[in-house]
Amino acid sequence: MDILTSTNYFLISLARVADVNGLDTIRLLQKTDINPALLRQPGLRVNTKKLAHFVWLLSNELKDESLGQCRSPNPPGTFYTMGELAVHQPNLQQAMNRGVRFHQQVVDGYSINLVVDEKTATIRIHQPRLDLDPDHLLTDLVLLALHRFYSWLIGDNITLSSVFFAYSRPPHADEYRLLFPCERKFSQSYSGFSFPALYLNKPVIQNPDKLKAFMYECPLKIFMRPQSDRSISTQVQEEIQHNLNNGGPSLSFVSTELGLSNRTLRRKLANEGTAFQALKDTMRRDLAVYYLSQKSLSVSDVAEKLGFSEPGVFVRAFKKWDGVTPGAYKK
Numbered sequence: 001m002d003i004l005t006s007t008n009y010f011l012i013s014l015a016r017v018a019d020v021n022g023l024d025t026i027r028l029l030q031k032t033d034i035n036p037a038l039l040r041q042p043g044l045r046v047n048t049k050k051l052a053h054f055v056w057l058l059s060n061e062l063k064d065e066s067l068g069q070c071r072s073p074n075p076p077g078t079f080y081t082m083g084e085l086a087v088h089q090p091n092l093q094q095a096m097n098r099g100v101r102f103h104q105q106v107v108d109g110y111s112i113n114l115v116v117d118e119k120t121a122t123i124r125i126h127q128p129r130l131d132l133d134p135d136h137l138l139t140d141l142v143l144l145a146l147h148r149f150y151s152w153l154i155g156d157n158i159t160l161s162s163v164f165f166a167y168s169r170p171p172h173a174d175e176y177r178l179l180f181p182c183e184r185k186f187s188q189s190y191s192g193f194s195f196p197a198l199y200l201n202k203p204v205i206q207n208p209d210k211l212k213a214f215m216y217e218c219p220l221k222i223f224m225r226p227q228s229d230r231s232i233s234t235q236v237q238e239e240i241q242h243n244l245n246n247g248g249p250s251l252s253f254v255s256t257e258l259g260l261s262n263r264t265l266r267r268k269l270a271n272e273g274t275a276f277q278a279l280k281d282t283m284r285r286d287l288a289v290y291y292l293s294q295k296s297l298s299v300s301d302v303a304e305k306l307g308f309s310e311p312g313v314f315v316r317a318f319k320k321w322d323g324v325t326p327g328a329y330k331k
Contacts, residue, residue, distance in 0.1 A: 004286040005045040006223060008038045009172035013135035014058055015039050017067050028057050042171065044322050045289040052220035069138035070109025071129060078106065080215045083149065087211050092154050093200035120161065121200055124192040136167055139191050144179060144222040147193060152214055154202040158195050164188040181233040181272040232268040233279060240283045244307040251276045285321045292330045299326045
């Protein structure tokens with residue numbers, strides 16, 4: 001299930017990085033076809049592909065994959081070099097250990113550790129200078145990059161048990177429901193994520209040629225859930241997307257389609273830190289932003305695609321989601 005849009009919190013933070021480093025932010029936005037108006041009001045949505053393109057442009061302009069959030073820059077190709085070392089390892093644990101050593105030797109700004117007990121494995125990220133990453137931009141990107149890369153490496157989505165952050169709950173914390181469908185803990189002594197240790201024995205199935213293709217699609221890949229993600233949240237979103245007519249499916253309809261009782265579905269979603277109505281609203285909002293960015297579709301067309309009974313109902317819903325009318329957003 002692709003994540004079609006992302007919070008503009010990331011975009012605002014990235015634009016701030018560009019400004020601080022003396023770059024022409026408006027020029028970068030124009031290159032990625034992003035409306036500068038998206039910087040003015042927190043809480044709006046931005047096309048994920050365009051956001052990923054902005055990240056790529058900014059890192060290349062800065063010649064720094066850490067986007068200026070470390071004590072010294074990580075030159076372009078740093079992440080790829082780590083990938084080259086990992087892809088030749090026989091299993092996930094050895095690939096992760098190789099990544100840990102690489103960060104210890106090369107990266108100046110944060111360190112990574114792998115801690116394993118009988119049932120759980122934990123990746124811990126330590127940042128001695130959190131003041132260099134005031135918006136937690138680097139933390140978010142590193143967490144996403146590591147999880148997405150290692151999942152890709154073994155060809156299986158690593159189901160997270162929990163993800164934790166060395167800072168208090170940020171304004172964009174609701175976005176983590178989509179990016180990390182698991183338990184989320186804030187104000188911890190370090191950032192990182194934990195997962196069942198049984199994944200560590202899974203073999204690395206990728207090769208250097210496939211690595212090049214994966215890296216070519218970064219950073220978009222890190223904003224997307226792994227293709228093998230079969231979390232209950234993803235399955236529910238797929239059912240919602242495929243049944244948007246007449247106002248979208250009910251909880252009972254989706255429960256039946258998934259072979260679950262209503263109570264069981266609610267419980268499983270709660271275990272992933274979300275709820276049915278939240279997923280339904282998010283799916284319709286994401287698709288609304290995606291369709292509104294297509295010049296060939298009118299507001300009425302978008303309302304019909306999303307299963308609203310009439311355009312006026314859609315206009316009111318969209319304004320509640322993003323604070324502006326669909327027509328204003330489209331401009």
